[in-house]
Amino acid sequence: MTAPRLRPFAQVDVFSAEAYRGNPLAVVLDAEGLDAAVMQQFANWTNLAETTFLLPPTDPGADYRVRIFTGSEEFPFAGHPTLGSAHAWLEAGGIPARDGIVVQECAAGLVRVKRDGGRLAFAAPPLTRSGPVAAPDLARIAAGLGLPQEALLDASWLVNGPEWIGVLLESAAQVLAIRPDYAALAGLKVGVIGPHPAGSDVGFEVRTFIPGDAAAEDPVTGSFNAGAAQWLIGTGRAPGSYLAAQGTVLGRAGRVNIEASDGDIWVGGQSVSCIEGFVLL
Structure with a gap:
C-alpha cells in the first residue's frame, strides 16, 4: 500500500x-x-x-x-x-x-x-438496459411516490451505470408535490420527470430518489437526465433541445441542458x- x-x-x-x-x-x-x-x-x-x-x-x-x-x-x-x-x-x-x-x-x-x-x-452513453418496468415494480413506485398508478403516464428502465427507472408524470407541479416513501421504494432508484407549462423558462422538472441506508434525494443527476433525454426524445415526448430543472425542493437551482445533435444526446x-x-x- x-x-x-x-x-x-x-x-x-x-x-x-x-x-x-x-x-x-x-x-x-x-x-x-x-x-x-x-x-x-x-x-x-x-x-x-x-x-x-x-x-x-x-x-x-x-x-x-x-x-x-x-x-x-x-x-x-x-x-x-x-x-x-x-x-x-x-x-x-x-x-x-x-x-x-x-x-x-x-x-x-x-x-x-x-x-x-x-x-x-x-x-450520453448507450443505455445498457431499457424498456418496460414490471407491474409489481410499478405498483411499488406508485405507492412510494404517493400517487395512483394511473398518474404514471409511462415508465422505463434507464440504466447507464446507475440502475434508474424513469417515470413520466403529467406536470412539473406533480413532480414537485411528491413526498417520497423510501421504505416503499426500497431497492429501486427512481427518477421522475414532468413538463412545465408551455412558455416557461424551463422545459421539465426532475427529481431522483435513492432509497438505502441513507435514503436521499439527489440534488442534480446527470446520469438520470441523460437516460431520460434518450427515452423522451426517442419517443417524441420531448423536443431535441430543452432545459431541465432539478433540486428545487432542496433549495438548489440545478439546470441541465439537453441537446440532440448528430446522433448524440449531449447533457x-x-x-x-x-x-x-x-x-x-
Missing part, C-alpha cells in the same frame, strides 16, 4: 452557475497508488453523493481515467461526476489531445465531454470550483 501523501483536491459544484446551488463533487486530482478500499473509505468520509479519483488513462484515446465512488459503492459511470471531474481536470491545467473535446475513460468506456461556451457537456451544465487544496491520502 502506498504511504499517505498530500494530493491535489477540489470540490466542485456541478449543474449550477452559482456556487452552492448545484450538486457538489469531491475530486482527488492525483489518485495514483490508491487502492479501491482507500478510495471507498475516503468517498464515505466526504459524505457527498459521489467522489472521483483521477488517474492516468489506460486507453490511448483518453485524456485521463476516472473512478467514481458513492459512500458505499463504485459506479461505472455517473453524470455530475463526469462534468465535475472534467471541470477540475481542466482548471488544474489539463490539456485535451483534441481541441474542444475532453475524452474521459471510466469503467463504462470512453465518454466525450465538449466545451460549449461556459458549459461542459457529455455525450451539459455549468460548474463552479468551491474548494481547492490538498488531502492526505
